[in-house]
Amino acid sequence: MGKDKEKKSKAKLPEHLQQRVDYVTCGDKLNYNVNTFTSASTFTAMGVDNSWDFRNFQDNFKIVINKLDKEVMEFDMIGVDPAIANALRRILIAEVPTMAIEHVFIVNNTSIIQDEVMAHRLGLVPLLVPPHLFDEKVAEEAPSEKNTVVFKLDVTCKRKPDGSLENDKVLSSQLVWLPAGSELPEETTCRFASGQAHLFAEPDAQAPRAVHSDILLAKLRPGQTIQLEAHATKGIGKQHAKWSPVATAWYRLQPEVHILQKISADSEVAQELMATCPGLFAADGENNLRANAARGHELVLEKLRRLMEQERFSSVVAYRKRKDHFIFTIESSGVLPPQELLAQALDILQEKARVLKEKL
Amino acid sequence: MDSEATDFFAATFSIEEEDHTLANGLRFFLNKNPHVSFCGYSMPHPSEELVNLRVQTTGQVTAMEAVKAACEDLQQVCGHMRSTLTAAVAAYQQGGQHKAS
Numbered sequence: 001m002g003k004d005k006e007k008k009s010k011a012k013l014p015e016h017l018q019q020r021v022d023y024v025t026c027g028d029k030l031n032y033n034v035n036t037f038t039s040a041s042t043f044t045a046m047g048v049d050n051s052w053d054f055r056n057f058q059d060n061f062k063i064v065i066n067k068l069d070k071e072v073m074e075f076d077m078i079g080v081d082p083a084i085a086n087a088l089r090r091i092l093i094a095e096v097p098t099m100a101i102e103h104v105f106i107v108n109n110t111s112i113i114q115d116e117v118m119a120h121r122l123g124l125v126p127l128l129v130p131p132h133l134f135d136e137k138v139a140e141e142a143p144s145e146k147n148t149v150v151f152k153l154d155v156t157c158k159r160k161p162d163g164s165l166e167n168d169k170v171l172s173s174q175l176v177w178l179p180a181g182s183e184l185p186e187e188t189t190c191r192f193a194s195g196q197a198h199l200f201a202e203p204d205a206q207a208p209r210a211v212h213s214d215i216l217l218a219k220l221r222p223g224q225t226i227q228l229e230a231h232a233t234k235g236i237g238k239q240h241a242k243w244s245p246v247a248t249a250w251y252r253l254q255p256e257v258h259i260l261q262k263i264s265a266d267s268e269v270a271q272e273l274m275a276t277c278p279g280l281f282a283a284d285g286e287n288n289l290r291a292n293a294a295r296g297h298e299l300v301l302e303k304l305r306r307l308m309e310q311e312r313f314s315s316v317v318a319y320r321k322r323k324d325h326f327i328f329t330i331e332s333s334g335v336l337p338p339q340e341l342l343a344q345a346l347d348i349l350q351e352k353a354r355v356l357k358e359k360l
Numbered sequence: 361m362d363s364e365a366t367d368f369f370a371a372t373f374s375i376e377e378e379d380h381t382l383a384n385g386l387r388f389f390l391n392k393n394p395h396v397s398f399c400g401y402s403m404p405h406p407s408e409e410l411v412n413l414r415v416q417t418t419g420q421v422t423a424m425e426a427v428k429a430a431c432e433d434l435q436q437v438c439g440h441m442r443s444t445l446t447a448a449v450a451a452y453q454q455g456g457q458h459k460a461s
Binding site: 038039040041049050051052054057058061062063064065068075080081083084086087090091094095339342343346347349350352353354356357360 | 373375378379380381382384385386387388389391392393394396424427428431432433434435436437438439440441442444445446447448449451452453
């Protein structure tokens with residue numbers, strides 16, 4: 001086994017093949033070498049083993065965080081196949097659970113907003129409720145303190161003595177959490193055996209509310225009223241986008257610009273490149289053309305792509321993207337911090353594999 | 361999840377309630393297995409929660425063993441990514457505190 005390892009590290013692919021393995025090459029109209037070489041036997045004829053090697057993965061895999069705050073995380077994920085990166089992206093969008101309003105019981109609504117439109121708007125409000133405290137409600141299950149969080153909205157618009165309006169705007173901050181459960185158990189069939197207040201009793205725990213307090217739900221005129229009860233349940237984005245914990249999550253590949261042949265920075269081609277792509281190219285110590293890091297020059301890179309149409313440029317520089325270097329961005333809806341979402345996504349993927357193996 | 365064969369070198373696994381998320385990951389690890397001669401997957405219909413995973417091996421392992429191994433690889437990778445993430449977040453937050461102070 002140890003001998004095999006040694007052999008493996010010695011055998012190397014010729015440069016032109018290694019480049020096809022590592023990079024997508026961007027042409028003016030389309031990208032080349034976009035596929036990944038996953039088959040274990042792809043390079044057997046050259047004595048290169050392409051099979052899975054966890055040690056190798058451990059040595060090469062890196063996460064570098066560039067930006068992290070309450071809502072957004074941008075990080076580089078290096079040394080992983082698109083199959084995994086895309087699985088994580090898909091799980092983040094569609095399979096990490098959150099709480100969202102699912103049932104709305106309208107007591108009175110004399111506003112201009114129709115009941116069903118109001119219910120839909122309420123559903124889309126991100127709720128600051130830790131999803132791990134609750135169970136997913138199965139369709140036939142009765143709503144209870146284990147699977148439902150109840151909010152009340154009771155707003156009436158009035159004209160104040162000074163002529164201004166009170167409550168002419170209904171905002172998400174006016175949703176009131178009912179820790180004891182529904183006030184209309186007959187109609188909603190939602191009966192709590194015990195209150196939920198203890199779940200949020202810790203000093204740093206926040207009582208359930210909307211993530212953003214300034215979401216406009218409806219506008220009222222004097223005398224108009226909205227009275228309703230909104231029941232939030234746990235769900236995933238696959239079922240309805242309102243349960244998606246992210247505004248979105250996406251990745252792109254690390255761009256790189258390579259100089260293919262030494263050319264003088266004074267040459268016509270180099271001058272033109274430097275003029276068209278400011279900041280991307282420069283002259284090195286020997287007055288030859290040098291490419292700076294392509295990251296951060298995204299708009300300029302699209303100009304470079306256009307130049308690839310002409311042979312005189314495409315023979316000198318190449319615009320490439322690393323296949324195993326993902327610049328990943330997660331924009332949380334604010335329900336959970338983005339790093340927590342990614343951790344959960346990884347757990348969900350691991351759990352999928354575990355469950356499948358068990359069922360085989 | 362059903363499969364009739366447990367000792368075949370070629371088999372199609374019908375995995376219910378899964379999609380590209382898991383199937384593409386498994387396909388990757390199966391293709392990376394030198395004992396697997398072919399692996400591919402398909403979703404027969406987009407509104408049906410089902411993927412068919414086809415695995416053919418060279419004969420040294422059964423298709424079932426190959427899929428199990430792929431599941432293990434995927435779990436192992438997720439575990440490693442999870443700990444790398446935790447370390448990266450800790451490093452970032454520590455770095456941020458230094459900058460702030």
